[in-house]
Amino acid sequence: MDSGGLTPRRCDCCAEADLVPFSDLGEVPVETGIHFATEGEATASPLGRVILGFCPSCAYVRNLAFDESLIDPTAPTDMNLCHSATFRAFCSQVVADLSTRYALAGRRVLEIGSAQGEFLRELCAVAGCTGVGYDVSYAGPEGPDPSGADLRRGPAPLDGDLPAFDFLVSRFVLEHVTDPYGFLLRLRERVGDRRVAGHLQVPDAGYDLATAGWELIYPHVSAFNASALHRIATRAGWRVTAVGQCFSGLIAYLEVSSDGAGAAGDIDVTPLRDRHLAAIRGFDRRHHAQRRRWRDTIARLADEGARPVLWGAGSRGVQLLNLADPDRRFAAVVDVNPRKWGRYLPGTGHRVDDPACLAGLGTSAVVITNPAYRTEIEKSLADMGVSATVLVA
Numbered sequence: 001m002d003s004g005g006l007t008p009r010r011c012d013c014c015a016e017a018d019l020v021p022f023s024d025l026g027e028v029p030v031e032t033g034i035h036f037a038t039e040g041e042a043t044a045s046p047l048g049r050v051i052l053g054f055c056p057s058c059a060y061v062r063n064l065a066f067d068e069s070l071i072d073p074t075a076p077t078d079m080n081l082c083h084s085a086t087f088r089a090f091c092s093q094v095v096a097d098l099s100t101r102y103a104l105a106g107r108r109v110l111e112i113g114s115a116q117g118e119f120l121r122e123l124c125a126v127a128g129c130t131g132v133g134y135d136v137s138y139a140g141p142e143g144p145d146p147s148g149a150d151l152r153r154g155p156a157p158l159d160g161d162l163p164a165f166d167f168l169v170s171r172f173v174l175e176h177v178t179d180p181y182g183f184l185l186r187l188r189e190r191v192g193d194r195r196v197a198g199h200l201q202v203p204d205a206g207y208d209l210a211t212a213g214w215e216l217i218y219p220h221v222s223a224f225n226a227s228a229l230h231r232i233a234t235r236a237g238w239r240v241t242a243v244g245q246c247f248s249g250l251i252a253y254l255e256v257s258s259d260g261a262g263a264a265g266d267i268d269v270t271p272l273r274d275r276h277l278a279a280i281r282g283f284d285r286r287h288h289a290q291r292r293r294w295r296d297t298i299a300r301l302a303d304e305g306a307r308p309v310l311w312g313a314g315s316r317g318v319q320l321l322n323l324a325d326p327d328r329r330f331a332a333v334v335d336v337n338p339r340k341w342g343r344y345l346p347g348t349g350h351r352v353d354d355p356a357c358l359a360g361l362g363t364s365a366v367v368i369t370n371p372a373y374r375t376e377i378e379k380s381l382a383d384m385g386v387s388a389t390v391l392v393a
């Protein structure tokens with residue numbers, strides 16, 4: 001595709017090449033994590049353009065049309081995934097793994113993007129560490145609590161009063177940051193000569209660019225695969241100790257150390273980069289074909305009387321609804337998070353209901369957008385006595 005008048009932008013990860021536009025997703029909701037009290041507010045909520053560009057050198061992907069001024073950092077988003085037993089189990093597994101591999105007892109963990117503190121409290125309890133966590137959406141009491149976690153509302157003060165820390169955790173933050181290189185660089189500068197390690201997670205662009213790409217939502221300025229994570233962290237002065245995928249391949253993780261022992265480049269991410277570049281080349285055609293396919297499938301199921309339902313009103317679900325169900329042919333949209341029940345989703349204005357509404361709805365087809373939740377959702381359907389085929393979009 002042509003650059004459509006976009007200003008050329010140097011790659012944020014490696015700074016070795018300009019980003020090349022490759023897919024125009026059109027206009028999508030600016031905030032997928034906000035749920036509205038009325039349908040009118042939901043359908044009137046702002047839209048923003050997504051035009052994806054990639055780096056031919058490191059395979060980093062960014063929304064070239066991203067406008068930071070459209071995002072309200074104080075808006076009450078609810079991206080909490082902990083209502084899912086599958087996600088809670090995954091978080092507990094990460095806590096156990098970090099506690100086993102790193103000597104965290106008596107140390108202080110910094111978590112940037114600590115949500116409501118679930119992960120940090122569990123890490124403190126299991127690893128015997130203390131922790132300080134920052135999140136703009138944190139709604140509980142601020143300050144230290146008996147778990148050892150000290151939770152604060154607001155962004156982490158990267159330029160000023162950041163407390164000294166021994167271990168960094170940041171999950172599902174880096175993809176939202178306008179200047180991810182500056183973010184990692186400032187953290188590295190704060191660490192100075194001390195020995196600090198870190199564990200970061202992002203949605204894996206290696207999955208999203210190789211599939212329909214429902215996770216390529218407006219609030220995600222960047223889409224990182226493991227090779228791009230490696231490049232950006234290395235350039236910001238961290239030594240990369242591990243990169244890879246977890247959670248059924250939907251999440252990419254990065255582990256770093258401030259300890260320079262062992263040259264950067266110990267890990268060869270070239271095969272990951274090349275595979276990702278191949279996925280990027282096929283993405284635009286695949287994405288638009290998947291939009292048409294799901295729009296047709298949802299309409300056909302509705303016409304056949306299957307009363308199709310979307311299970312999962314998170315960011316992926318909201319993106320699917322906006323790209324593939326603008327006419328609201330789904331009979332219902334359900335989610336396990338009670339805070340979403342009775343509220344309306346941005347853009348299309350679908351209402352979210354309790355999954356219990358499926359009993360008696362007569363649905364025979366349930367669409368999900370995240371294969372990691374398939375087993376949990378199939379069990380819930382069986383427990384409710386609902387006999388429905390689960391389709392993964």
Ligand SMILES: [Zn+2]
Pocket residue numbers: 011012013014015016017055056057058059060
């Ligand atoms: Zn690059």
